[in-house]
Amino acid sequence: MRANPHICKLLPYQPGLPINLVARNYGIEPKNIIKLASNENPFGMSPKAKTALLTSLDDAHRYPEQYNLLQALSQKLRVAPEQIVLGNGSNDVLDFVARTFLHTGDQAILSQYSFAIFNIATQSTGAKSLIVPAKNYSHDLPAMLRAITPQTRIVWIASPNNPTGTFAKYADVKQFLQSAPPEVIVVLDEAYFEYLPANQRADATTWLEQHPNLIITRTFSKIYGLAGLRIGYGITSPQVANLLNRVRQPFNANNLAIAAAVAALNDDDFVAKSFIANQVGRQQLIDGLQKNKLSCLPAYGNFVTFEAKNATGLNAKLLQQGIIVRPLANYDMPNHLRVSVGTTEENTKFLQSLKNAI
Numbered sequence: 285m286r287a288n289p290h291i292c293k294l295l296p297y298q299p300g301l302p303i304n305l306v307a308r309n310y311g312i313e314p315k316n317i318i319k320l321a322s323n324e325n326p327f328g329m330s331p332k333a334k335t336a337l338l339t340s341l342d343d344a345h346r347y348p349e350q351y352n353l354l355q356a357l358s359q360k361l362r363v364a365p366e367q368i369v370l371g372n373g374s375n376d377v378l379d380f381v382a383r384t385f386l387h388t389g390d391q392a393i394l395s396q397y398s399f400a401i402f403n404i405a406t407q408s409t410g411a412k413s414l415i416v417p418a419k420n421y422s423h424d425l426p427a428m429l430r431a432i433t434p435q436t437r438i439v440w441i442a443s444p445n446n447p448t449g450t451f452a453k454y455a456d457v458k459q460f461l462q463s464a465p466p467e468v469i470v471v472l473d474e475a476y477f478e479y480l481p482a483n484q485r486a487d488a489t490t491w492l493e494q495h496p497n498l499i500i501t502r503t504f505s506k507i508y509g510l511a512g513l514r515i516g517y518g519i520t521s522p523q524v525a526n527l528l529n530r531v532r533q534p535f536n537a538n539n540l541a542i543a544a545a546v547a548a549l550n551d552d553d554f555v556a557k558s559f560i561a562n563q564v565g566r567q568q569l570i571d572g573l574q575k576n577k578l579s580c581l582p583a584y585g586n587f588v589t590f591e592a593k594n595a596t597g598l599n600a601k602l603l604q605q606g607i608i609v610r611p612l613a614n615y616d617m618p619n620h621l622r623v624s625v626g627t628t629e630e631n632t633k634f635l636q637s638l639k640n641a642i
């Protein structure tokens with residue numbers, strides 16, 4: 285077999301351990317396992333989304349139609365439907381961006397400790413990733429700007445970033461966009477946008493008119509609780525959306541996900557409840573970690589990343605107690621663990637298990 289050399293060099297994405305796998309390996313009942321490894325919404329999905337999902341089963345034999353979700357997003361975001369690109373999860377959109385703008389010999393810029401898919405999407409096209417050292421585990425935007433060369437086609441930015449949880453101020457991202465060459469695509473991955481307090485948010489979609497090279501990505505996997513349905517989207521200029529839609533498989537977003545997403549988008553109460561619970565739960569985790577003398581990175585999403593000397597050993601002891609968190613050795617952060625914000629009860633159990641482990 286002669287696979288493409290750049291594919292052979294790729295390291296596969298490592299997801300959080302599934303509950304059933306841990307149940308089998310550790311002999312624990314699945315119902316006694318707490319998974320805080322993939323930044324999922326601990327409350328599940330909105331009841332309205334669930335109702336819409338069940339109703340949509342009657343359409344599961346039909347090929348999907350995107351119209352309803354494009355309309356709902358267009359209204360909510362105040363952008364034209366032609367500016368929205370739906371993905372089978374927002375990772376799908378990241379992949380379209382790479383396939384549309386990169387080929388062998390090109391370069392994409394990303395930050396050290398930023399989202400793993402940026403590098404995977406880049407390398408899978410044969411292009412090279414230029415990794416700019418992080419500053420205090422955050423994107424160093426001025427350094428990323430200086431790193432741009434004539435070979436640079438894309439700059440990938442995640443804010444809040446995963447796995448660190450750090451956040452790049454909107455004023456700084458805007459400054460970056462204003463200084464970057466207009467032919468370079470700037471991706472702003474906002475998977476955790478809905479978890480930002482109103483006073484720290486800016487509406488980057490209003491920058492698109494001036495900056496048609498900007499692509500914002502968002503997802504229904506996090507606050508909306510639809511991770512398993514796989515639905516996300518990109519918002520960009522009509523020109524760029526038109527290009528991305530050429531590589532998009534026509535039926536990438538399915539009927540069930542589209543129906544659930546429309547309902548989820550309009551359930552403001554569920555989002556508000558999830559937001560508040562996340563604020564409280566995140567503080568609970570930070571306080572508990574600090575009590576155990578573990579220092580946390582600034583946390584702007586629905587997870588907390590903390591430093592632990594023997595992270596591998598600590599992770600193993602947590603698994604034995606049925607607690608799944610995320611080790612970050614594959615992100616070159618071998619002394620950190622990432623824990624998602626769960627329900628109050630889940631957070632309490634995690635902190636208790638952590639205390640036992642230490």
Ligand SMILES: *Cc1c(COP(=O)(O)O)cnc(C)c1O
Binds near residue numbers: 376
């Ligand atoms: C979770 C996450 C996503 C969402 O991916 P989906 O494919 O929409 O599930 C995207 N970007 C970052 C940085 C994330 O952490």
